[in-house]
Amino acid sequence: MDIQWYPGHMAKTKKMIKDNLKLVDVVLELTDARAPLSTHLPDINSLIGNKNSIMIMNKADLADKKITDMWLKYFKKQGIKAIAVNSLKKSELKNLYNLLGNVKKKTVLRSTRCMIIGIPNVGKSSLINQMAGRKSARTADIPGVTRNKMWLKVDDNLELLDTPGILWPKFEDKTTGIKLAILGSIKQELLDFEKLSLILIKYLLVNYPQALKDRYGVDSSTPAEILEKIAQNRGFLVEGGVFDINRSAKTLINEFRQGKLGRISLEKPEEKEGFWLEIANQDIV
Ligand SMILES: Nc1nc2c(ncn2[C@@H]2O[C@H](COP(=O)(O)OP(=O)(O)O)[C@@H](O)[C@H]2O)c(=O)[nH]1
Ligand SMILES: [Mg+2]
Structure with a gap:
């Protein structure tokens, strides 16, 4: 099975993620709840180092609930923070916000900043839109942040980078x-x-x-x-x-x-x- 692979493009994305990593407190890795392991980025640790991360098993409304619960237990055992959501429903994001509140460092007085990464079609754009909301104001430039970088203000305590890191899935089998x-x-x-x-x-x-x-x-x-x-x-x-x-x-x-x-x-x-x-x-x- 040959896979289309664009090394140049991938290198650019990885650089973008590495650059933005310095600016964010938490990385939200999106996976598809119907196959959270296959859609997970196996090399996420080499990409984000020891930065705080949360795995969001998205499209949970399409997955078998019993199996999703098994995955939540499984990831917990592995020491991976994971949560199941349907990002098409605003009310479902409450648990995510609670979790983000919990990972916030007490020493950081400003808003928590996060970015979304994941392979194609797991719902990155949908989640960004849902978190940002229709009325959401795009925040002005933050000092030290390049001009074209846009932060979406989710609430008084949370900001989200408007560009997701789109990564190509890596798989051998x-x-x-x-x-x-x-x-x-x-x-x-x-x-x-x-x-x-x-x-x-x-x-x-x-x-x-x-x-x-x-x-x-x-x-x-x-x-x-x-x-x-x-x-x-x-x-x-x-x-x-x-x-x-x-x-x-x-x-x-x-x-x-x-x-x-x-x-x-x-x-x-x-x-x-x-x-x-x-x-x-x-x-x-
Ligand atoms: N049922 C359901 N569909 C979703 C969810 N999140 C995204 N989608 C759909 O999945 C498709 C891909 O979403 P998109 O945000 O474009 O994915 P991206 O490629 O990661 O940015 C779209 O048709 C979305 O409407 C979800 O939580 N539940
Ligand atoms: Mg998209």
């Missing part, structure tokens, strides 16, 4: 790549939609069979038959009356991403990669 592709965090071309949707269907048939039944009225068929049934049910046809399987595949992946299949997690703590590995090694990939 195929199974992580598959999860990232399903979640929309890596380029689609990595795996085509059809293959990706067949993999997702296999996963759902084993772990969330009811979700497929409820959404598409299908069960206990093979993944390929399920794609065909989706095309049939939705009237996806190409010329000559042939089912448009590619459209079914895209629909399934997009509807999964939007949570239309219900709350589904893609990984559990301390689970052997068994299932995904098996799929990854099958010829459909």
Whole structure:
């Protein structure tokens, strides 16, 4: 599996993060609650050193709640501060603000400053918008801070850097790549939609069979038959009356991403990669 990788771009982002690190008190690392380990930055420590950080498992509204609770316990055991949020809902950010209040150093009299980092599509922009609010005033330049750097004032005690650090996920194994592709965090071309949707269907048939039944009225068929049934049910046809399987595949992946299949997690703590590995090694990939 070849991965598009732009070393120059990445180096620039890393420099931006390192420069901003001096200005912030806390780094908020966003992950996707449906696969918090696969979307986590494995080299975060080398990037941020011993700077305070909080892992925000975002899109918690789309993840399996039981599994999210298992992740919270897991990270706590690892000494990682983690919190699950739905950043589309303002009221859900209270816990985050409480946590940020707790990490504030007593010696720092000014507002706590934080920045958001994470891989693509985990919700960085959504969280920034939600924290900043519509009326939020962009704060004036802070002494010692370059002019084009903008701080968003969240409240009297909290400021947020308006530019997130977008990092490319780093992964060695195929199974992580598959999860990232399903979640929309890596380029689609990595795996085509059809293959990706067949993999997702296999996963759902084993772990969330009811979700497929409820959404598409299908069960206990093979993944390929399920794609065909989706095309049939939705009237996806190409010329000559042939089912448009590619459209079914895209629909399934997009509807999964939007949570239309219900709350589904893609990984559990301390689970052997068994299932995904098996799929990854099958010829459909
Ligand atoms: N359901 C749900 N969707 C979210 C949440 N956060 C972001 N999204 C959606 O995820 C997609 C990617 O979000 P975006 O903020 O652009 O991600 P970014 O690439 O990290 O900046 C958008 O369609 C958002 O509406 C969340 O907490 N829950
Ligand atoms: Mg963004």
